[in-house]
Amino acid sequence: MEKEAKILIVDDEERIRRLLKMYLERENFVIDEAEHGEQALEMALASDYDTILLDLMLPGIDGIEVCQRIREHKATPIIMLTAKGEETNRVHGFEAGADDYVVKPFSPREVVFRVKAILRRASATAFLKTDPVVTSHSVIVFPDLTIDHDAHKVTANGQEVNLTPKEYELLHYLALSPDKVFTREELLKDVWHYDFFGDLRTVDTHIKRLREKLNKVSPQAANMIATVWGVGYKLEVPK
CATH class of the missing domain: 3.40.50.2300 (Response regulator)
Incomplete structure (x- = not known):
């Protein structure tokens, strides 16, 4: 390091x-x-x-x-x-x-x-100290949700959403592949980097918390995080 x-x-x-x-x-x-x-x-x-x-x-x-x-x-x-x-x-x-x-x-x-x-x-220090410099390739924009990766900033319905580092990483990971379904195991491996340690409830709890925070400012953004029963989760883009 x-x-x-x-x-x-x-x-x-x-x-x-x-x-x-x-x-x-x-x-x-x-x-x-x-x-x-x-x-x-x-x-x-x-x-x-x-x-x-x-x-x-x-x-x-x-x-x-x-x-x-x-x-x-x-x-x-x-x-x-x-x-x-x-x-x-x-x-x-x-x-x-x-x-x-x-x-x-x-x-x-x-x-x-x-x-x-x-x-x-x-x-955490990097998240707090990163200057919000915006470049076009680092911003993911959906109708009700914007993720500025350079600034590590998420806005929904025009309001900033305060996320923990792991909540941000999970949302950003899903947003990079909209409409793609990820299993809990895949999310543990790719977001948490756990190949053998880890509890699948960790993913469920973070998804729940992420939805709750988004829902406070934009129910539409919260509803984009969809559960695919028996499989996992995806970020669903409104048609």
Whole structure:
């Protein structure tokens, strides 16, 4: 990578933070640590991290609230760390704006894999700092939806839609091949870069969240994201 990626690990268990830090530092990542929600929120808003590993069950402010409050200001990719049996919390985490999750007990190598998958795409800092320079070949225009890839900007019904990096990538990927149906497995592989790790519900939750955000400004744009039952999803262009 061109620069050392900066990662924030948030977990109240020191042994987990130490384990993740050891594996991630082997990959030359720069690591900061936080042990509770208030500290994590303060650090996340004060610095531009490339990824945040966020435990959901934290003392004080829990991980879901931390995620929601970060999302009010930044689009930093967030990977949730959750214990088995916390499926409801994972769904709430996705709805709060998380991009991915890893279930405890986890393999540290899996966490490294997921971090690298997120960092292969544009980091949150790149999304926030990219100048909105428009070139004709980078803009995808539909009747109710416009995607400016240079500026990483989505507008629907003339209003900008605030998307997380992963939501943007998913929408842009579908928009590059309008009316083509993609399976959940294809989307996991091409958008999340998961060849063997990954939960198909990750795709469903991001599609749901993407539709909800578009629907707030343009129901027509939201309806373009069509479910093909038993197969997957496509971006359907109005006839």
